[in-house]
Amino acid sequence: MVAITIANITTCLGLLLVCHSAYSCLHYRSLELVLDRPVGSTISSTGSGRNGTSAPPMDVILEVLVGFLLCLCGQLVSIGPLVEINKSSSTTKQIVAPTYKSRVFDIYNTSRHGGGKKLKY
Numbered sequence: 001m002v003a004i005t006i007a008n009i010t011t012c013l014g015l016l017l018v019c020h021s022a023y024s025c026l027h028y029r030s031l032e033l034v035l036d037r038p039v040g041s042t043i044s045s046t047g048s049g050r051n052g053t054s055a056p057p058m059d060v061i062l063e064v065l066v067g068f069l070l071c072l073c074g075q076l077v078s079i080g081p082l083v084e085i086n087k088s089s090s091t092t093k094q095i096v097a098p099t100y101k102s103r104v105f106d107i108y109n110t111s112r113h114g115g116g117k118k119l120k121y
Contacts, residue, residue: 007077007078015067025060028057
């Protein structure tokens, strides 16, 4: 069972806003096609696209930005508190390649450096 938290509600609300803005943009484009002219032509629009259509209305752009920010905030809240990274921690581990991996590159020099052993496969 999924616990209902503020983070889940915020993320779902953001997704709902993004989906609604996508539907609003599609509805706006269909109105442009039906009317055979850009809907925003009487109001100052931000330019024309590839198909001669104007940009989506400002409310659609703001809605998708607010939806994205709500999704982002919801996901950032859901991860919990961040853990501090200490450089002088005593629990640091040395990074070592596993023994089953080939360390051929580390053992043999390449021919560019000269004097390297040639590998026979």
